[in-house]
Amino acid sequence: MAKHIFVTGGVVSSLGKGITAASLGHLLKARGYKVTMQKMDPYLNVDPGTMSPFQHGEVFVTEDGHEGDLDLGHYERFIDENLSRESNFTQGSIYQALIARERRGDFLGGTVQVIPHVTEAIKERLRRIAGQSGADIVISEIGGTIGDIESLPFIEAARQFKTELPPGDVLFAHVSLVPYIAAAHEVKTKPTQHSVKELRSLGVQPDFIVCRSDHEVSDAVRAKIAMFCDVPADNVLACVDAPSIYEVPLSLHDQGLDEKVLARLGLPAREADLAPLRGFLAASAACEGEVDIAVVGKYVSLPDAYLSVIEALGHAGVACGRHVNVHLVDGEEIDEGNVAEVLGGMDGVLVPGGFGRRAFEGKILAAGWARAHEVPYLGICLGLQAAVCEFARNVAGLRGATSAEFVEEIAASATEASEGHLAAAAASAVPLVVDLMPEQADVEDKGGTMRLGAYPCRLVPGSRAEAAYGEPVVYERHRHRFEVNNAYRDRLAEAGLVVSGTSPDGRLVEMVELPGHPWFVATQAHPEFKSRPTRPHPLFRGFVAAAAARRG
Incomplete structure (x- = not known):
């Protein structure tokens, strides 16, 4: 039987x-236990796949094609395990499944209620992940804040x-804010007291309290929280802001959290192997020099929208011995007049994934700048499509080349600016070097219908991509509907664009690159999801190494 840890927030x-x-x-994994993790989100969306990154940050994709919460990225990077669709579910998905069962008549005319039906469905997900993963310990984070109406069923x-x-x-760990009040020159425990009181009113007594603060949480403060919250003082821990998130495990370890948790669960405290993490932090501290990387995107006002990209750049930087300065650049603000400025x-340009025409022309300009000025370039998903469109327009002679994703928008804007259907027809006649996948043609629902999850990619021998990976076939995670149009592949190849990775049957373009360029590689996949602190992704490592070489 798996042991279970619930993490709540206050x-x-x-x-x-x-x-x-x-x-x-x-x-816990460092102590030799098999660990899996799960995020329970109280919102009514079925999954975050159709939510704007401005609302919820990036959408993380698992190997089996689940569009999940960004915390799944933290989980995978910290425990170095591939998670699955069982690792994230929302209240919306619970209700969707229950209503489908009710419509089928599965409840035999009975009244469907939050208790017991919703709560039983949630518990079934807890049992399912424990059974399918074979984990010794399941850690389940309950999203939201204690006191929210929507999180009550969880x-x-x-x-x-x-x-x-x-x-x-089973044990509960409650993470709570201990704010510093500047006027009083002290941290305050009252918010945490109220939060735990609310939690206890719901029938849950926390076993551990983790105090989040930007100031020191003294022993006296922890003792006060312990007294008012009926928790042993040794089980109240401080988690103060750290320069790197990867220092947090060591801070909690120094306070004995893992040993105390295992004791509470009745498990032996095996020797902890923290050497890989300590080695990564030591290498990070030893980095000399910097590289400046421009991430040209659409959602740059919320850095969490590109969380895995930023983390992957950091991992690669440590491997290359350089601090990576990430500059988030709004693609909408780039034009012909200021792209050089x-x-x-920048020592490198990265164009990440995204949807919609907004900022796409700026991304094309960024790809063109990197190509023409021999600046290392890494394109991810839409970043590959931007690079292909730019190359098609400015090298292959396909004037106005674009993606079918934007044809309707182009036609609409042309109609507003010119003569009705004639302008629309002209706009739709541009070369569509990126087009909708045939199997997506009749898809109407937006959620969960893209090409999702891990797919194989066969790399061309002697290509830069194959050299970076060091193997002929790799698996990367995808999240998109549109592909490079095969009708233009020969024209692009004749102009010098190398298709360096395809699906095993050769039908789908997975990677492209430019020979003779210091580093110009683009992938239709999302390699950032598979980067780890101690194992940076090969494409990111190659890209950052090229940027460092350019900086000299």
């Missing part, structure tokens, strides 16, 4: 529950779940 959101949960997962399900398992098989000081 006072405010964005406390770092995910980092705390992932850090605990790292520590708290109640977790409370019931504890009563159904033997004593010592915006990108001129």
Whole structure:
């Protein structure tokens, strides 16, 4: 039987529950236990796949094609395990499944209610991930903040779940804000007291309290929280802001969190192997020199929209012995007149994934700048499509080349500016070097219908991509609907664009590159999702190494 740990949050959101949960997962795995992790989100969306990154940050994609919460990225990077669609579910998905069953008549005319039906469905997901993963310990983070109406079914399900398992098989860790009040020159415990009081009113007594703060949390403060919250003082831990999120596991380890958790679960505290993490942090501290990388995107006002990209750049930087300065550049603000000014000081240009025409022309300009000025370039998903469109327009002579994704928008804007259907027809006649996948032609629903998850890619021998990976076939995760149009592949190849990676049957273009360029590689996949602190992704490592070489 797996042991279960529930992580809750109090006072405010964005406390770092995910980092705390992932850090605990790292520590328990370092002690030799098989760990898996799960995020329960209270919102009514079925998954974050159709949510704007401005709302919820990046959408993380698992190997089996689930569009999940960005915390899954933290989990994978910290415990170095590939998670699955069982690792993330929302209240919306629970309701969707229950309503489908009700419509089929599965409840035989009975009344469907939050208790027991919603809570039972949540508990079933807890049992399912434990059974399918074969984990010794399952860590489940409950999204939202204690006191939110929407999270009540999850708290109640977790409370019931504890009563159904033997004593010592379930524990609760509550992550709470301990704010510093500058006028009083002290941190305040009252918000945490109220948060724990609210949690206890729901029938849940936390076993551990992790105090998040930007100031020191003294022993006296922890003792006060312990007294008012009925938690042993040794089980109240400080988690103060750290320069790197990868320092958090060591901070919690130094306070004995992993050993105390195992004792509470009745498991032996095996020797902890933290050498890989310590080695990564030592290498990070030893980095000399810098590289400046422009990430030209659409959602740059919220860095979490490109969280895995930024993390992957950091991993590669440590491997190359350089600090990576990430400059988030709004593609909408790049034009012919300022592209040199915006990108001129950069050592590398990265264009990440995205959807929609907005900022696409700026991304094309960024790809063109990198190509023409021999600046290292890495294109990801839409970044590959931008590079192909730019090359088609300015090298292969395909004037106005673009993606079918934007044809309707182009036609609409042309119609507004000119003569109705004639302008629309002209706009739709541009070369569509990126087109909709045939199997996507009749798809109407937006959620969960793209090409999702891991797919094989056969690399061309002697290509830069093949040299970076060091193997002929690789698997990368995808999230897109549009592909390079095979009708133009020969024309692009004749002009010098190398298709360096394809699907095993050769039908789909997976990677392209430019020979003779210091580094110009683009992939239709999302390699950032597979980068780890101690194992940076080969494409990111090659890209950052080329940027470092350019800087000299």
